[in-house]
Amino acid sequence: MTQSPRKTSGTSGRRKPLSASFIARVGLMATLALIFSYVEAIIPYNPGVPGIKLGIANVVTVVALYKFGAKDAVAVSVIRVVLAGLLFNGLFGMLYALAGAAVSLAGMILLKKTGLFSVTGVSMAAGVLHNLGQLLVAAALIEDLRIFFYFPVLMFSGIAAGILVGIASALVLRALR
Amino acid sequence: MKQFIRKADIILFIALVVIGLAASAALTLSHGEAGSGAKVIIESGGDLFARYPLSEDRTVVVPAPKQKAVDAPTADPDAQASVQYDYYNVVVISGGTVSVTEASCKNQVCVKHGAVSRPGESIVCLPNRLVVRIDNGSEEGGGYDSVTS
Numbered sequence: 001m002t003q004s005p006r007k008t009s010g011t012s013g014r015r016k017p018l019s020a021s022f023i024a025r026v027g028l029m030a031t032l033a034l035i036f037s038y039v040e041a042i043i044p045y046n047p048g049v050p051g052i053k054l055g056i057a058n059v060v061t062v063v064a065l066y067k068f069g070a071k072d073a074v075a076v077s078v079i080r081v082v083l084a085g086l087l088f089n090g091l092f093g094m095l096y097a098l099a100g101a102a103v104s105l106a107g108m109i110l111l112k113k114t115g116l117f118s119v120t121g122v123s124m125a126a127g128v129l130h131n132l133g134q135l136l137v138a139a140a141l142i143e144d145l146r147i148f149f150y151f152p153v154l155m156f157s158g159i160a161a162g163i164l165v166g167i168a169s170a171l172v173l174r175a176l177r
Numbered sequence: 178m179k180q181f182i183r184k185a186d187i188i189l190f191i192a193l194v195v196i197g198l199a200a201s202a203a204l205t206l207s208h209g210e211a212g213s214g215a216k217v218i219i220e221s222g223g224d225l226f227a228r229y230p231l232s233e234d235r236t237v238v239v240p241a242p243k244q245k246a247v248d249a250p251t252a253d254p255d256a257q258a259s260v261q262y263d264y265y266n267v268v269v270i271s272g273g274t275v276s277v278t279e280a281s282c283k284n285q286v287c288v289k290h291g292a293v294s295r296p297g298e299s300i301v302c303l304p305n306r307l308v309v310r311i312d313n314g315s316e317e318g319g320g321y322d323s324v325t326s
Binding site: 116117118120121124125128148149151152155156159163 | 182183185186189190193194196197198200201204
């Protein structure tokens with residue numbers, strides 16, 4: 001577990017060793033996110049279309065981003081995705097989730113920097129971007145652009161899931177303040 | 178409520194919904210066009226035998242390549258395919274679907290395959306080296322295959 005945050009922090013500064021509080025904090029949040037992933041994986045609900053889910057674990061990512069910053073959010077997200085991939089979703093699922101997480105994290109960090117959007121808005125954009133990233137990976141793997149017929153479905157589900165996650169995150173952040 | 182939703186959020190929400198609606202509308206429209214432009218491509222022995230629009234009903238007798246070794250009889254459109262050729266397939270395009278209704282081979286895999294109707298689907302008869310596939314008309318001649326192969 002302590003290896004992963006070290007790896008992800010490579011971009012932010014290699015000279016400084018990671019602080020103990022960062023490792024402990026990220027470890028706790030990654031664990032929490034993993035539990036959310038697990039809970040979501042065992043809830044039997046089928047929306048009819050594959051690939052649609054709420055993504056409660058992203059509440060932790062959003063809270064980490066707003067409470068502790070981009071570095072924490074990236075670390076938590078990567079650890080959670082890799083572990084959830086190994087435990088529940090399989091390696092291909094992990095590939096999709098990593099792409100989605102990368103795109104949505106980049107979008108969230110940028111949108112948060114503009115200062116125009118609330119937590120809900122940032123999360124909504126992240127939900128859409130997450131699905132878009134997954135779709136791009138799917139298109140690359142299947143080598144068939146016809147998969148973009150799926151785009152509108154993922155777009156609307158991303159908006160809905162993002163808003164719900166965003167409201168939950170806003171409530172958590174208010175309680176933490 | 179201000180910390181939950183701001184003006185920019187609503188603008189972003191509307192923008193995303195509009196993009197989603199536009200994408201679904203565009204996809205529905207392009208899908209309709211693609212369906213009408215779909216072609217049935219028949220390949221025999223690796224070479225293009227014929228190409229027909231999927232929308233026109235017709236029945237085609239495709240002689241197998243090994244037929245050419247034998248003295249091919251003169252084509253008689255009224256005669257039964259089985260009388261004319263030793264090795265052949267009969268491809269039927271009907272109501273937007275393609276099927277192989279007759280084959281000279283023993284296993285009859287292509288006949289049992291049933292009808293196909295969607296772009297990208299195909300029926301293959303290995304003994305007669307026949308490939309029947311449906312190609313999306315709009316993708317035809319696009320550099321798609323030439324890039325990947």
